[in-house]
């Protein structure tokens with residue numbers, strides 16, 4: 001998987017630095033040669049000796065080491081096939097986003113053209129700080145991959161987002177980045193994401209719990225594999241993948257307008273948006289005022305966008321999602337047929353908003369493939385692999 005690949009593992013100063021030892025071990029077990037570079041703060045959390053023992057290599061902790069190559073930063077930068085920084089502190093993210101090179105790790109990063117993956121880990125407030133978010137956006141715009149941290153209990157005792165992503169997800173990302181194929185080169189893929197918003201008045205709307213994470217992961221994976229990606233998204237609290245063209249919409253009808261602009265020229269459409277089935281019959285201008293009365297909100301069914309695309313499709317491979325609370329496979333099959341899809345991804349309603357998914361892919365030829373629970377990044381890879389096969393069969 002990582003045979004003959006040289007991974008430069010940057011370790012920075014956070015509690016999660018102890019997990020980097022396991023990351024180094026698993027990278028080596030996957031066949032990689034690992035060169036560890038530690039910041040001074042990282043050495044307060046875990047010793048260089050641990051990494052030396054695991055990697056069988058001297059750890060770089062300084063640019064000015066009397067006993068090693070005087071231009072370490074250039075030679076290490078040139079040798080790396082990939083740079084992984086895990087954990088990545090708010091500080092290293094800020095430095096790399098702004099081109100600062102004041103220690104061995106940041107200097108090597110600045111001197112390298114290798115693909116880079118950052119796995120941030122920090123206190124929730126630090127992570128959600130607008131400065132950190134802006135720095136993360138900058139890294140994404142530079143084309144670097146960010147493995148989003150998980151939500152849960154943090155070392156500082158707080159509960160929230162900021163925990164280092166799972167080690168499995170980090171290793172998977174390195175393997176996929178290093179072995180990246182360009183198997184969607186020349187293809188145009190439309191991906192829709194997020195839950196649409198249907199206005200009640202100028203202030204309020206009806207929506208659903210879709211986070212957009214699955215669609216964003218699919219768009220990112222397709223773009224990495226060379227496709228021209230148009231990501232049409234309802235508002236989501238996520239940073240769009242840097243390589244995708246991004247169109248933001250609110251309502252189901254706006255989504256349709258945008259799809260219609262791109263559909264005829266596309267090779268595939270993956271409808272992962274949770275499109276509202278219903279919208280208020282009337283949108284009230286301004287704000288509905290309280291008056292002590294019981295109100296009834298009248299809803300009408302929205303046009304079935306996917307069904308219409310299924311009727312009109314030509315060369316396009318059309319994929320939908322079935323999110324069901326019961327009889328998942330049966331209902332997904334029904335949806336596949338009714339909407340004339342090429343394949344459908346079935347998942348249980350419980351995955352909504354989660355970082356994980358457990359899917360089954362049902363093909364129009366009747367094949368069903370079931371997969372175990374995995375991260376949405378890995379799920380996106382499986383869906384795109386399937387799409388590539390379908391495009392090949394066309």
Ligand SMILES: Cc1cc2nc3c(=O)[nH]c(=O)nc-3n(C[C@H](O)[C@H](O)[C@H](O)COP(=O)(O)O)c2cc1C
Nearest residue numbers: 012013014015039041042089090091092121122123
């Ligand atoms: C006990 C302790 C835990 C820390 N944990 C984190 C952390 O998880 N994430 C983070 O961004 N900073 C953390 N910090 C702050 C960083 O260590 C500090 O910003 C340092 O300057 C980072 O340097 P570096 O990016 O060069 O490694 C922690 C500090 C202490 C004292």
